[in-house]
Amino acid sequence: MTALGGSVAAQDIPVPSGQPLTFLEFISENDGDRVRFRFLAPDIGTRLTYADVFDDFQVVCDQQVMPVLAANALSPSQIVLSMSAVDIPFGEDNPDVLQFFEIFRPENDLCIWEEF
Numbered sequence: 001m002t003a004l005g006g007s008v009a010a011q012d013i014p015v016p017s018g019q020p021l022t023f024l025e026f027i028s029e030n031d032g033d034r035v036r037f038r039f040l041a042p043d044i045g046t047r048l049t050y051a052d053v054f055d056d057f058q059v060v061c062d063q064q065v066m067p068v069l070a071a072n073a074l075s076p077s078q079i080v081l082s083m084s085a086v087d088i089p090f091g092e093d094n095p096d097v098l099q100f101f102e103i104f105r106p107e108n109d110l111c112i113w114e115e116f
Contacts, residue, residue, distance in 0.1 A: 061111030
């Protein structure tokens with residue numbers, strides 16, 4: 001992540017599922033009110049299901065995303081995390097590529113899961 005200080009590790013992010021997880025992209029929307037962190041997760045849909053990686057979202061948000069937000073004095077009201085089986089451009093719809101999304105709100109230096 002070159003646009004922000006206190007970077008998310010580029011690859012091999014440690015997560016409960018043990019899956020290989022690589023940071024792809026940071027996107028700020030609505031004047032910083034919503035931030036997106038996109039990750040490559042090639043094992044989803046083949047070796048791992050959504051249930052297998054659900055806990056990974058919380059760990060990534062708390063341990064990787066929150067320090068980056070703090071280091072860059074960002075205070076969004078919404079954090080969107082996504083995992084994609086293949087690196088496709090943001091906003092592009094490809095029905096052959098599995099993607100998982102979770103939404104959080106930052107509160108007291110932690111990520112609070114927002115069911116959607």
